[in-house]
Amino acid sequence: xxxxxxxxxxxxxxxxxxxxxxxxxxxxxCARTEGQAFAEERGLTIAEVVTDTYGEPDPARRTGxxxxxxxxxxxxxxxxxxxxxxxxxxxxxxxxRHRETAWLQDHGVRLRYTWAPLSARSDEVCxxxxxxxxGR
Numbered sequence: 001x002x003x004x005x006x007x008x009x010x011x012x013x014x015x016x017x018x019x020x021x022x023x024x025x026x027x028x029x030c031a032r033t034e035g036q037a038f039a040e041e042r043g044l045t046i047a048e049v050v051t052d053t054y055g056e057p058d059p060a061r062r063t064g065x066x067x068x069x070x071x072x073x074x075x076x077x078x079x080x081x082x083x084x085x086x087x088x089x090x091x092x093x094x095x096x097r098h099r100e101t102a103w104l105q106d107h108g109v110r111l112r113y114t115w116a117p118l119s120a121r122s123d124e125v126c127x128x129x130x131x132x133x134x135g136r
Contacts, residue, residue: 009078010047011039011112012071016054016064016087027054031083031114038081038114047077057093059100072107079110084118 013035017027032049039046048071052064059065065088071077082088089097104111113119 010045011079012077013046013049013081014068016052019054035081035114058096072109081112084115
């Protein structure tokens with residue numbers, strides 16, 4: 001937990017889980033709840049929750065991800081929380097995910113995964129998965 005002397009930079013929670021834009025379903029709600037719990041446990045302040053409908057493989061073509069990039073560019077967030085790598089881009093488009101994680105790193109922003117099996121790794125600055133998992 002941060003102390004009073006340590007200012008906490010806000011984070012953005014990115015949720016890309018539902019396949020229908022009709023409203024938040026169970027997958028999006030689960031990702032949101034999990035992300036909020038992750039932030040609370042670590043003393044992080046969520047500045048904004050940004051959502052997208054799952055399906056478009058290129059994050060740069062999604063309104064929500066473009067908003068995440070805007071928050072990063074303006075310096076309003078220091079970290080991006082996301083449930084798992086496929087929320088950024090599916091495995092079939094892993095090169096797009098690597099492009100985005102590299103872009104975040106280039107802007108000094110940490111990417112942290114909130115899903116329990118990955119959250120232990122998310123306490124490090126995220127490296128593209130091919131570097132941290134031997135190319136998988």
